[in-house]
Amino acid sequence: xxxxxxxxxxxxxxxxxxxxxxxxxxxxxxxxxxxxxxxxxxxxxxxxxxxxxxxxxxxxxxxxxxxxxxxxxxxxxxxxxxxxxxxxxxxxxxxxxxxxxxxxxxxxxxxxxxxxxxxxxxxxxxxxxxxxxxxxxxxxxxxxxxxxxxxxxxxxxxxxxxxxxxxxxxxxxxxxxxxxxxxxxxxxxxxxxxxxxxxxxxxxxxxxxxxxxxxxxxxxxxxxxxxxxxxxxxxxxxxxxxxxx
Numbered sequence: 001x002x003x004x005x006x007x008x009x010x011x012x013x014x015x016x017x018x019x020x021x022x023x024x025x026x027x028x029x030x031x032x033x034x035x036x037x038x039x040x041x042x043x044x045x046x047x048x049x050x051x052x053x054x055x056x057x058x059x060x061x062x063x064x065x066x067x068x069x070x071x072x073x074x075x076x077x078x079x080x081x082x083x084x085x086x087x088x089x090x091x092x093x094x095x096x097x098x099x100x101x102x103x104x105x106x107x108x109x110x111x112x113x114x115x116x117x118x119x120x121x122x123x124x125x126x127x128x129x130x131x132x133x134x135x136x137x138x139x140x141x142x143x144x145x146x147x148x149x150x151x152x153x154x155x156x157x158x159x160x161x162x163x164x165x166x167x168x169x170x171x172x173x174x175x176x177x178x179x180x181x182x183x184x185x186x187x188x189x190x191x192x193x194x195x196x197x198x199x200x201x202x203x204x205x206x207x208x209x210x211x212x213x214x215x216x217x218x219x220x221x222x223x224x225x226x227x228x229x230x231x232x233x234x235x236x237x238x239x240x241x242x243x244x245x
Contacts, residue, residue, distance in 0.1 A: 033108075035115040036081045037068035037151065038096065039158040040089070042124040043175040047140045048191045049124070050155060052147070053088065054135035059109045060148035064139065066155065068115065081118045088136065089129045094174075096120045100157050107150045119158040121174035142194070163193055170211040173232040181219050181227035182206070 040051040052064040067088045071080040077098070086092045096118040103114040124138060141159060146152060165171055172188055186202050206212065213233050218226040 031112075033111065033113040034071040034077070035068055035108075035113050036071060036077060036084060037066045037102075037115050037117045037154055038081055038084055039066055039099070039117060039119040039155055040085070040094075041119065041121050041158075041162065041175070042138055043188055043191065044124045044138065046187050046191055047142070048159075049138040049140055050144070051089070051122075051129075052137065052139050052144075055148040057109065057148060063146060063148040064135075064144075065148035066117075066151045067136075070113070077116055081116075085120075091122070091127060091129065094120045094122055094127075099161055100154075102150060102154060104150060115154070117154045117158060119162065121162075121171060123174055123176065125177070159192075166192055167205065170209070170232055179215060179217065179229040179231050181229060183224075183227050185230070 042049045042051065051067060053067055055061065055063050055065040067084050069080065069084045071077060075083070078096070081096050081098075082092065085094065085096065097120065099117045099119050101114060101116045105112060107113065107115070129136075141155075144152065144155065147155065162171070166189060172185075172192070175188060176184065182203055185206065186197055186199065189202065190197055211232055212230040215229045215231060217229040219229060220226065
């Protein structure tokens with residue numbers, strides 16, 4: 001019995017290969033670049049917006065792209081996404097959720113690049129962004145027809161995920177001021193979903209979620225009848241954690 005076990009152990013060791021041997025036998029597999037792309041959503045003027053930058057690639061000279069970059073050899077994926085956000089916008093306190101990985105063979109003109117997309121929600125009015133260089137601007141989602149690379153597909157995928165999440169998770173708190181009316185909340189949902197919602201049904205669904213606290217305050221400076229203000233009960237920075245990708 002012992003002899004049989006020893007023979008099997010020796011056989012298993014003989015079948016093992018080193019990492020160096022694997023790399024040398026498949027060099028083309030280890031020459032694939034990895035990148036991250038950040039989809040930063042904002043909300044302004046009753047429109048869902050995304051932060052875009054003018055592409056610096058000759059092949060896409062007239063197009064905008066998402067914020068992204070190649071992952072450094074000694075860098076984790078999540079670290080790369082936060083680096084991109086910090087370097088391009090100055091933001092370093094925004095939670096980024098990993099959404100999907102895009103790996104079409106011809107998605108990048110420089111060669112094989114596999115990209116992982118992240119998305120986040122930012123209050124445009126409360127975050128001061130460094131948007132003075134490289135033509136970095138907020139763009140209305142509904143006005144975007146084409147982007148560099150496969151970034152329109154990435155954007156659409158993130159919009160779809162956001163649409164699927166907003167009725168089950170209070171993620172939209174990052175897009176609103178601390179205090180808001182139910183009218184304003186409904187307008188935000190309509191902007192994200194791209195459709196009108198029945199006022200009564202919407203308020204009933206939101207009430208059932210038990211996400212909000214009603215305040216003893218009314219809207220000010222509005223042309224319609226002032227509504228009561230509300231706020232989310234909790235607003236943790238990592239609220240998106242735990243939501244399945």
